[in-house]
Amino acid sequence: MSMSGLDIAARVERFVRDCIVPHERDPRWGAHGPSEAMVVDMRDKARAAGLLTPHIDEAGHHRSHRDTAAILCAAGLSPLGPVALNVAAPDEGNMYLLGRVATPEQKARFLTPLLAGQARSAFFMTEPAEEGGAGSDPSMMQTMASQDGDDWVINGRKAFITGADGARIGIIMARTEQGATMFLVSLPDPAVRIERVLDTIDSAMPGGHAIIAINGLRVPASQILGAPHKGFDYAQLRLAPARLTHCMRWLGAASRAHEIACAYAVRRHAFGKPLIDHEGVGFMLADNRIALQQAALMIDWCAGILDAGEAGTAESSMAKVAVSDLLFGVADRCVQVMGGTGVSGDTIVQQIFREIRAFRIYDGPTEVHKWSLAKRIKRETLAALG
Known part of the structure; x- marks a missing residue:
């Protein structure tokens, strides 16, 4: 019997926490990403667990965007999780495009090794x-x-x-x-x-x-x-869902940073009480909880639009802008709550902060998406005014 997206996501979360989080201390993870040998090791573990490329179903089709959201969020709990599970950018977006556009011969040559995690x-x-x-x-x-x-x-x-x-x-x-x-x-x-x-x-x-x-x-x-x-058309076909899968992965990462910051704020004492009991800290963590929920709802809304067969161009732009800004705020507050520990390499929080900062530029800077949305607003308003 086929497993639901939520069931797969639960298995992915356990795998990432148990098997991939320890790799965050692996010396083979360098300034330009994990080494090829490290990628192979992690993917071998995912393959053995039956979790490699989990956003593709048993028939070789992409799961729904909503199911994918649950799976990729779980994968993103570690920055290394998407790589280990073969759901990272740019491979995930390329799989989607090849699945939609490539000929059978092209799929056999180029898509099959991607799905198998044998090639990047x-x-x-x-x-x-x-x-x-x-x-x-x-x-x-x-x-x-x-x-x-x-x-x-x-x-x-x-x-x-x-x-x-x-x-x-x-x-x-x-x-x-x-x-x-x-x-x-x-x-x-x-x-x-x-x-x-x-x-x-x-x-x-x-x-x-x-x-x-x-x-x-x-x-x-x-x-x-x-x-x-037709390259510009295909780029749009790829970019709309790819923007959203970026949001999914980084929602998982920001959630992990929040977990770590909460644990720190509960255990660390200053001025006679736990940090979380100081309003300035407790309110930052409350803001994080609100922002994470907002991001999750934005992703779910856009995923539903894509699942309905719509292009989702404007909606994915809105989601990308909102989620990247929300999650950067979460990561920034986590660093602030943790003080010196937050900017050190003692936890993954500073790494997540850096990764999410880049996300605000990758797949279109916030300002470009807003400019595109403003042009759409102008067209729609002029049309409504006659």
């Missing part, structure tokens, strides 16, 4: 800002793909490409004559060169975030993902 992937869209490339505005894309017989030749540079170092599968977005096209590639490839891996505030994703040079990459037409020149 990268999504090559963002470009260097100093060259005027695509960032929050994909229409500025400068990476070009030109047709040469039955092949396409790609040239350009990409930036902040998560997981490129060590990835075996890439989805490369490049400008073509009538828009943009997505290409599936096997990695490594000598035409796709990692110039450097950036030092960033976050460090939970394997391979870090890299600057990439693409010089004369030749890709057969059979490796176009979906239809030519």
